[in-house]
Amino acid sequence: MSDTWIEEIHKNEMRFGFRYTEKLFSGQSEFQKVEVVDTPCLGRVLLNDGLFMVSDKDEFAYHDMITHVPLYTHPNPKNVLVIGGGDGGTAREVLRHKSVEKCTMVEIDAMVVDACKEFIPITAQVFSHPKLDLKIDDGVKFVAETNEKFDVIIVDSTDPIGPATPLFGIEFYQNVFKCLSDDGIVVSQGESAFYEPDIQASLLKIKSEVFPMTSLYNFANMTYPGGFWSFTFASKKYHPIKNFDTERVKEDDLKFKYYNSSIHIGAFALPQFMKDRLNPYIKGFEC
Amino acid sequence: MSDTWIEEIHKNEMRFGFRYTEKLFSGQSEFQKVEVVDTPCLGRVLLNDGLFMVSDKDEFAYHDMITHVPLYTHPNPKNVLVIGGGDGGTAREVLRHKSVEKCTMVEIDAMVVDACKEFIPITAQVFSHPKLDLKIDDGVKFVAETNEKFDVIIVDSTDPIGPATPLFGIEFYQNVFKCLSDDGIVVSQGESAFYEPDIQASLLKIKSEVFPMTSLYNFANMTYPGGFWSFTFASKKYHPIKNFDTERVKEDDLKFKYYNSSIHIGAFALPQFMKDRLNPYIKGFEC
Numbered sequence: 295m296s297d298t299w300i301e302e303i304h305k306n307e308m309r310f311g312f313r314y315t316e317k318l319f320s321g322q323s324e325f326q327k328v329e330v331v332d333t334p335c336l337g338r339v340l341l342n343d344g345l346f347m348v349s350d351k352d353e354f355a356y357h358d359m360i361t362h363v364p365l366y367t368h369p370n371p372k373n374v375l376v377i378g379g380g381d382g383g384t385a386r387e388v389l390r391h392k393s394v395e396k397c398t399m400v401e402i403d404a405m406v407v408d409a410c411k412e413f414i415p416i417t418a419q420v421f422s423h424p425k426l427d428l429k430i431d432d433g434v435k436f437v438a439e440t441n442e443k444f445d446v447i448i449v450d451s452t453d454p455i456g457p458a459t460p461l462f463g464i465e466f467y468q469n470v471f472k473c474l475s476d477d478g479i480v481v482s483q484g485e486s487a488f489y490e491p492d493i494q495a496s497l498l499k500i501k502s503e504v505f506p507m508t509s510l511y512n513f514a515n516m517t518y519p520g521g522f523w524s525f526t527f528a529s530k531k532y533h534p535i536k537n538f539d540t541e542r543v544k545e546d547d548l549k550f551k552y553y554n555s556s557i558h559i560g561a562f563a564l565p566q567f568m569k570d571r572l573n574p575y576i577k578g579f580e581c
Numbered sequence: 582m583s584d585t586w587i588e589e590i591h592k593n594e595m596r597f598g599f600r601y602t603e604k605l606f607s608g609q610s611e612f613q614k615v616e617v618v619d620t621p622c623l624g625r626v627l628l629n630d631g632l633f634m635v636s637d638k639d640e641f642a643y644h645d646m647i648t649h650v651p652l653y654t655h656p657n658p659k660n661v662l663v664i665g666g667g668d669g670g671t672a673r674e675v676l677r678h679k680s681v682e683k684c685t686m687v688e689i690d691a692m693v694v695d696a697c698k699e700f701i702p703i704t705a706q707v708f709s710h711p712k713l714d715l716k717i718d719d720g721v722k723f724v725a726e727t728n729e730k731f732d733v734i735i736v737d738s739t740d741p742i743g744p745a746t747p748l749f750g751i752e753f754y755q756n757v758f759k760c761l762s763d764d765g766i767v768v769s770q771g772e773s774a775f776y777e778p779d780i781q782a783s784l785l786k787i788k789s790e791v792f793p794m795t796s797l798y799n800f801a802n803m804t805y806p807g808g809f810w811s812f813t814f815a816s817k818k819y820h821p822i823k824n825f826d827t828e829r830v831k832e833d834d835l836k837f838k839y840y841n842s843s844i845h846i847g848a849f850a851l852p853q854f855m856k857d858r859l860n861p862y863i864k865g866f867e868c
Contacts, residue, residue, distance in 0.1 A: 299596065307622035308803075309586065310597035335594035352775070355852065488639070488803050514801060514809035514852075516595075516775050521808035522801035552852045560850025563843035565642070565801075 300331055302345055304489055304519045312336055318413050323405035325457040330413040336516060338414050340381055342406065342452055346517040348381045350416050357417070358553035359513040359561065360525055361387035364446045364479045365394075366543055366558060367534040371445040374398070375473070377433035377461065379450030380406030383417035388448070389425055390548055397426050398442075400433040402457050434460045437469040445475050449482035454493060462497055467504045467528075477531040484510055484524035487568045494524060498575040501528040507578035509534070510568070511561035513552070533578065535559055587618055589632055591776055591806045599623055605700050610692035612744040617700040623803060625701050627668055629693065629739055633804040635668045637703050644704070645840035646800040646848065647812055648674035651733045651766045652681075653830055653845060654821040658732040661685070662760070664720035664748065666737030667693030670704035675735070676712055677835055684713050685729075687720040689744050721747045724756040732762050736769035741780060749784055754791045754815075764818040771797055771811035774855045781811060785862040788815040794865035796821070797855070798848035800839070820865065822846055 301311030314331040318338065321328050329341040337350025348356070361384055365371050372395045374388045380401040388397045401407055407430070410418040420426055429436065433449075447470050454462040461482075470480050480501075485494040494510070502508045505528035512524050527534060540555040562579070564572070588598030601618040605625065608615050616628040624637025635643070648671055652658050659682045661675045667688040675684045688694055694717070697705040707713055716723065720736075734757050741749040748769075757767050767788075772781040781797070789795045792815035799811050814821060827842040849866070851859070 301596075305622075306600060307620070308597070308599050309588075310595070312595050313593060333594070335592075354854075488801070488808070512801070514775070514799070514807075516807055520801070520803055521775070551854045554850075554853045554856065556850035557852055560847035563841075563847025563850075565839045565844055566841045567641075567838045569841065 300341070302519060308489070308519065310519060312339065314339075319409050321405050321409065323403050325403045328403070328405045328409050330409055339517065340406070340410065340414060343456055345452065347452065348383060348414065348417060349517050350414070352516040353381070353383050353417055354551040355513055355515040356523075357383035357387045358550050359511070360384055360448055360450060360481055360483070362550065362553040363511060363525070363527065363534060363558055363561070364448065364481045365391050367529070367532050367538055368445050368477065368479050369532070369537070369539065372396075373442070373444050375400070375444040375447045377437070377447065377449045377451065378402070378458065379448070381410045381414055381417040382407070382420040384448055384450045385423070385426055386417060386420035389420060389423050392546070394425065398429065399426060400429045400431050400436045402430070402432050404430045434466055437466065437473050440473060442473065443475045443478075444473055445478055447474060447478065447480040449480065451483050453485070453490075462493070462500070464500045464503060467500055471504050474530060479527070479529045479532060480505075482526045484526040486518065486520050486523055487512070487565070488520045488522060491571060495571055495575065498526050498572055501526055502575040502577050504528070505577070506530065507533065509562060509576050509579045510564065510572060512564070513561060535562060587628070589806060595776070595806065597806060599626065601626075606696050608692050608696065610690050612690045615690070615692045615696050617696055626804065627693070627697065627701060630743055632739065634739070635670060635701065635704060636804050637701070639803040640668070640670050640704055641838040642800055642802040643810075644670035644674045645837050646798070647671055647735055647737055647768055647770070649837065649840040650798060650812070650814070650821060650845055650848070651735065651768045652678050654816070654819050654825055655732050655764070655766050656819070656824070656826065659683075660729070660731050662687070662731040662734045664724070664734065664736045664738065665689070665745070666735070668697045668701055668704040669694070669707040671735055671737045672710070672713055673704060673707035676707060676710050679833070682712065685716065685731075686713060687716045687718050687723045689717070689719050691717045721753055724753065724760050727760060729760065730762045730765075731760055732765055734761060734765065734767040736767065738770050740772070740777070749780070749787070751787045751790060754787055758791050761817060766814070766816045766819060767792075769813045771813040773805065773807050773810055774799070774852070775807045775809060778858060782858055782862065785813050785859055788813055789862040789864050791815070792864070793817065794820065796849060796863050796866045797851065797859060799851070800848060822849060
């Protein structure tokens with residue numbers, strides 16, 4: 295067993311990493327470097343451009359929280375769009391909801407999908423699901439051009455560098471608004487309050503300029519810098535706490551590993567330094 | 582500016598660290614190695630035996646949450662005991678509560694106190710407070726021998742290696758129970774659900790064998806492995822949510838940076854994998 299570490303360095307000030315025993319895949323796509331390594335700590339780990347994306351051990355935290363908060367806020371989500379999410383974990387969770395008739399997933403990078411199909415089956419198992427419509431395409435172009443309406447849109451993107459940059463702009467969210475049904479909800483990967491406070495605030499600001507109701511909720515995983523991460527939430531009609539039906543979660547009994555009714559509500563409780571910074575962009579919440 | 586990193590390695594599987602520009606202090610006490618470094622990411626950082634303890638930038642998260650959750654659960658905390666907490670941050674927060682008449686702090690290692698007095702004034706400022714009774718002594722011995730009764734006891738300890746090991750045993754908590762008033766509360770550093778699940782469970786188990794009401798709450802900081810950390814909570818009488826008076830927080834208006842009424846409640850919402858593991862040791866909570 296070799297003693298080799300793979301590390302992510304944040305602004306040349308903080309770094310963290312995991313010992314890996316094998317590099318299973320390494321490729322350079324049109325968009326980014328894609329790697330899969332095997333680690334004692336996390337099992338298999340996907341990296342895009344050297345940044346940790348998803349791991350066997352903790353993927354449940356991210357995928358539960360990006361998916362079930364909006365899908366249990368909307369009372370009857372039938373048509374769901376996932377932008378990005380190339381590992382498949384978000385689409386997998388979307389398709390556990392019995393109300394969902396179709397999940398469209400628009401991932402820009404086929405190499406991510408192919409690498410996960412081969413090496414990360416825990417998330418990529420979804421790619422054979424009959425209700426999944428996988429498109430290898432640009433999500434920005436897709437929301438600009440489609441005439442379809444979605445009940446929930448999930449923006450499961452990397453950080454605003456490389457191919458994901460336009461996903462952090464206002465034009466994109468204006469098109470997301472257009473593609474959402476009249477009671478639609480959008481949730482997006484929302485960055486770290488400790489390590490990327492400016493990007494976090496700017497993303498919520500953009501949503502607050504487009505949507506009547508916006509907030510942010512936190513969760514924790516093992517693979518992102520600092521572990522303490524967020525999703526931004528924007529909605530045309532439904533409030534994620536006031537309109538949340540805990541009975542539906544109980545009846546479905548989907549045996550989640552991270553999500554439950556308490557954490558759905560508790561995750562919106564923000565530490566004061568986040569409230570102070572984000573308050574101008576939080577709309578329709580008593581914050 | 583040198584390019585030198587100080588790192589914490591977890592079980593030879595995960596590591597994380599910060600670039601430091603200067604080593605301000607390094608000493609070997611009777612109990613442990615004590616270091617203070619200056620970093621661009623976190624400001625000044627205290628390390629005991631190579632483990633990150635506290636930093637200028639994020640100390641507010643830990644100290645707010647270890648202190649204000651029990652002190653705002655107890656309706657009138659007058660006499661408070663802090664075991665450990667050598668940097669002073671916990672005692673500093675305790676003494677912001679106007680009901681508190683005395684805060685006794687029992688820290689085993691004078692070198693930690695002295696290093697913080699010299700290099701980490703943000704927390705060590707408390708050491709001149711007239712209501713603070715600082716004892717350089719063994720906290721285990723102190724709770725075994727004292728006849729004093731405390732309304733709240735805070736166990737602000739390192740991990741169960743080195744001098745802190747007995748603070749994770751049942752005899753210690755039997756003595757803590759004895760030293761608490763009839764409506765007393767104890768909160769302890771509770772480890773990481775991701776990286777130390779076994780220690781976390783065993784500490785909560787011990788408390789559940791001694792106290793009628795036990796649970797655990799989470800918070801996030803930047804200096805501990807994974808960032809997602811917990812405190813265990815045990816109480817003789819008061820429930821931290823049912824008996825929590827949000828009006829008192831509002832009236833005091835102490836301008837916290839992490840703590841607020843929402844996060845006091847939300848922090849007790851546990852992800853499902855924590856509930857599943859800790860459920861046998863959670864008492865008096867609908868979990």
